[in-house]
Amino acid sequence: MSHEDADVVKIRSFVTKCLESVGTLVEFTAYNYAEVLIPDEFINHFDGENYYKLAFDFDVARRHEEAEFVTYGSYFLDKVIDLANQRGLTCKRHIIDETIELRNLPQKIASKVTFRNQRMNFVANSPVLYHYLLFSFKVSYVSDEREDQIIKLLVNLNTGHVDNRMLESIGSAFFTDNPHTNYGAENMQSVDYAYKVATEALEEQIQHRIHEIQNKIKIRLIGEKNRITEYYDQIDNELKLKFEKLNERENKEGINTINDKLRLSMIERQRRLKEIEEKNALNAYITLFNATLISQTKIRNKYNVKKGKTERDIYVVWNPVLKDVEPLICEICGTETFDVDLCSSSHLGCIECVSLCSICGTRICKSCGTLSECHVCGVFLCDRCKYVCENCGDILCKDHIESCTCKAEKRRNQQEAEMRKKEEHILEFQKNPLSLSKSVKQYMDKYVRKNIDSLDEDWKKALVKLQSALTVEDKIKAREILSELDEKYPDNACIKARLVLTYERFSSRLMSLSRHAVSIAPQLALSHTAYGYMLQKRGELNFDQTIDEYEKVIRLAGDDEINLKTNAHYQIGKMLQDYMNDWWEARRRLEMALEIDPNFQLAHQALNNLKALMRGRYRL
């Protein structure tokens, strides 16, 4: 290129630089031939057109008649020189300041920014320079076809965030290259950082377009692959027909040739399919072609935020172009927010980053430390308010130190073991040596369960002795044991009734014992037997009541209490005969007793006597 015309080089470089400085996309698609895309805010300068083809030397201009020939005195070069004169070739621009009523700002800010639990006092406001970096990227999506896209990204250099709202508004803002301000400038993020933020946002933005193009490619690929497949299928079919014919004629040489051709066809088919896929693979190329530093005067409002001992200054920014408050930046996670809180060490955070200890109210942010949760009730705890279970290491609040889940489990196991032990103990006492009817056994089992704490080894020993005394019908010994049991242990209807039945005589003490037995166990035939027995022994004229008790015995006695039942019939029969002279009914009762127990000797005797008496009477 050393023989290039020096003027052409100079003009080409000037025009390219100047156009790019205002954000124009300049692309040389051929030698000295460029296509340019002018940003919307400058198209008025170029007769409202945003797309031009430029030729930088005479030969190129002749070959591309549709292109603007850019040379000395040409229309397009004049326009560019004009633009350069107006703007200079700078990449620094300042948004022309607006006048603002500063007094109204605190009110507008208060309605937008929420401070959790802190008092926010306005101190003062002043104009300060804030900065943006506007990046212009060219994104080329290249596959079988090519598509270019210009994407602009505006990064707020003070917050480090992409600002889409400001990007929209910037198009209608007025700029100057000389701000003439002596305002101080707010701290800025580095350009490297801003570039990183911009490229990350860009990558996210182009995903949607990439997806769309990929879908389009997929559809196109299916069509092209079908065409290739159909083409080779047709060739293969023809070859196969020939193969059949040669096979009939047993032409070995011919068959080999066809086989070779089929193999080649397969290789060719696969090569074409692979080729078409490679040709359609999508690549995205990104070029940064312009970056402009934009400054803007904003109003910085100073606030003093206070809560208890915690206190600090906070700046809230008013953006005159947006006519709005800018979001605050969480110092912990970096998100933009209008809902902020201060931790107890004065860090400014979003509500996700600052939490409250439920016990002492200390505010902890994620950079100061973390709050724990009580494993039992889930409240948040700071390090000073948390307890650690010495048994399992779980975190607990002070209300739950003693009720850690591990301890609760231990206690439950203990309780269960105790229950099991008690149950074994009860079973041991329920196994007694007395021969008992079913209903009495049931009563005794319930008695043991209810009074297990009052029973001891003596109780068990006494029952063994009682059984042997009962076996040999030693009433005196049995009475002695029963009396002791009745005195020493909680009231037991069975003991009381048995005790009463060891006596031959009436006494008011025995009467009260038997009455007591009935009141404790009104469903036991044994209790009523004892009571009936005492009423009978008292021998007063209340036979009805006595008979009534024996009737209850008959009704309540179980199948294994035949002796109680037959005795009751017998006693009723005797009373009817001796005191009421109702011989027929007396006879029926004695017969009923014998019907149940034919070996009941006393009843036999009594029945014989009664029959003799009846015979005597009717003979008279």
Ligand SMILES: [Zn+2]
């Ligand atoms: Zn945060």
Ligand SMILES: [Zn+2]
């Ligand atoms: Zn605490």
Ligand SMILES: [Zn+2]
């Ligand atoms: Zn903190």
Ligand SMILES: [Zn+2]
């Ligand atoms: Zn708790």
Ligand SMILES: [Zn+2]
């Ligand atoms: Zn524990």
